[in-house]
Amino acid sequence: MDFSVSPVAIELGELFEAHGFELALVGGPVRDLLLNRPAHDLDFCTSARPEEFEPILKKWGDGFWDMGRKFGTLGAIKRMPDGKEYSVEITTYRSDTYEPDSRKPEVNYGDSLEGDLSRRDFTINAMAIRVPSMEFVDPFDGQRDIERKILRTPVEPEQSFDDDPLRMMRAVRFVAQLGFRIGIDTAEALYDMAPRIEIVSAERVRDELCKLLLAQYPHEGLEALVDSGLAEFVLPELPDLSLEIDEHHRHKDVYEHTLQVLDRAIALETDDEGPVPAPDLTLRLAAIMHDIGKPRTRKYEANGKVTFLHHDAVGAKMTKKRLKALHFDNQMVSDVSTLVDMHLRFHGYVDERWSDAAVRRYVKDAGHLYHRLNRLTRADATTQNKAKEQMFARAMDDLEERVIELKEKEDFESIRPDLNGDEIMAILGLAPGPEVGRAYKHMLDYRLDNGPVDRDTAVQELKRWYEEEN
Structure with a gap:
């Protein structure tokens, strides 16, 4: 098989070979080569121990780090003559063992490339290219799984997820990033073992959730999160939105509506020059959290109407609690909960055009979230009534035009009381x-x-x- 491997990989392979060591490009970079995706960082594994290849790496690279030394990993930066800069990490062949109540492995060095590949999360990441010989190594049919767009584990999925439960989050994240589906056996094991995700730190879970939301297919990733049962432990507010639809269809399924709002919000993100550059984590989090207060506020009126009074305020409190539990930073917690709290504010403008004072107050209250709030509000207008949809859009257009005009007269952000x-x-x-x-x-x-x-x-x-x- 002909691979267009970076010259850095060939150069390193020749250097290690000259010292009598094996070196192979592994994991994500190999997968991305097969998917024709750019590989930004290069991961290698080697037969050499860290103390053996450390002097090689230090002499070769323009920068060196050893934060992963206890896991057998050392890294370096290499600046090539063409000006490109490459980040590489090299790890000794490993054969890890795990304690039942921990996802942190006890690192044991292995003695073969194939053994090292068997401990990886999915077959699509368990492929390697030996360098400099360019021999393709694929003991678990990862290439075939890429062609079929399927996620499978190299070993029994129960063993893989038991060893490292974070791999379950990585599975749904890869659904969002690659558009793949989870294989049947792997999906069944994932569902059965979903409660084990609770031993993983909140920070690790949060990071995987963020990667999912910022990926190309976050809608599909969230569906996988819910279908797998993981959401019950990671983001229980999301599956709770699957309100039953009564026989008279008096209200729409809030879960499906939420995913639709996410899709619409993403479509409203801008390029690098716009006010909400894609991908925007704050807007995407707000889209999936904006209605989480509905299950708690649902009420059936005497006339059969279903109401969700104050679900915005209730949802804002729930959002703050959930994001804090996932260890998001204070700014993100504040921003997303504010968007949830304000996402219905504009609806009053549709019913009756605001005064200039009310417009100023809206912009002042939204602050730096103004453009995100308008996009969330637009995305939330999922009515099937075309006339109503057009009226809503015209009203938002009118508001935004008025804000531009008012800002030409006065800087809203600098508004202060007439008395300090x-x-x-x-x-x-x-x-x-x-x-x-x-x-x-x-x-x-x-x-x-x-x-x-x-x-x-x-x-x-x-x-x-x-x-x-x-």
């Missing part, structure tokens, strides 16, 4: 504390509603509010 905190304390004779904060917020609201006013008017309004409050 020090002035408020001096006028009301207050010491620093919560009451000053409430007064400041009132004056900001007054500023948004009325535009800038002179100092006397602002002082009069502050005193009026304070007297009314006290």
Whole structure:
């Protein structure tokens, strides 16, 4: 088989061969070669022990690291004459064993390439190309699985997932990245062993979920997450959206609606020059979380109508709790929960065109999330009524045009009350504390509603509010 392997791989292979060691390109880079996808990093395995190939790598590379030394892995950066920079990682042949309650292997060095490949997650990642001879090694029919677009494990799936439960998340992530389907035996084992994902750290699970959402086929990846049973432990709010459809079809299935909103939100992402460059994790998380408050707020009215009152506020709290449990950073938690909380705000504009003050308040409240919020709102309008859909789109277009016009007159982000905190304390004779904060917020609201006013008017309004409050 003819492979177009990077010159870096050939160069390294010749160097290792000269020292009497085997070297093979393995895993993702080989898979990507067969898929005609670019391989950004190069992973190798070798018969040499770390202490044996360390001096080779240090002399060859332009940069060296050894953070993975305890796992038999060393890395280097190589800058080629054409200016390209390559990152390589080399690992000694391994044969790992796992403790039942841990996904961290006890590293044992192996003695063959085939043995090393048998411990990898899926057959499509258990292929290798020996360098510099260019011999293709595929003991588990990974090439055939690529052609069939199937995910299988090299060994029994129960053993593979028991050894490292994170491989179950990697399975659904590869569905999203490659558009493959999970083989029947592998899928059955995944479903049976889904509870074992709970021994994996939240950070690891979060990272796989993020990769899934940012992939080319996140819709299919989320379906695999739910169908596998993993979502019950990773993102239980998602399968909970599968509300039964009553015989009169009074409400749509919220799970299917959510996946549709995700697809529509992705279609509204922009290129690198736009306000929401693709792929945007914040928008995609908000799309799948925006309706998670519906199961808790569902109510059947006397007239048979189904309502979900305040599902936006309830969903925002649930979103914050789930993202914190998955150890997302505070900014992401805040941004996504805010989008969920505000995703219905615009609907009032469709019913009645807002005043300039209301438009300013909307933009101010959305802050840096304004463009994402509008895209989430547009994506959420999944009605089959074409006239209603067009009316909604026209209303959003009108709002965005008005925002542009208003911003030409005033920078919304710099809007401040006509009186600052020090002035408020001096006028009301207050010491620093919560009451000053409430007064400041009132004056900001007054500023948004009325535009800038002179100092006397602002002082009069502050005193009026304070007297009314006290």
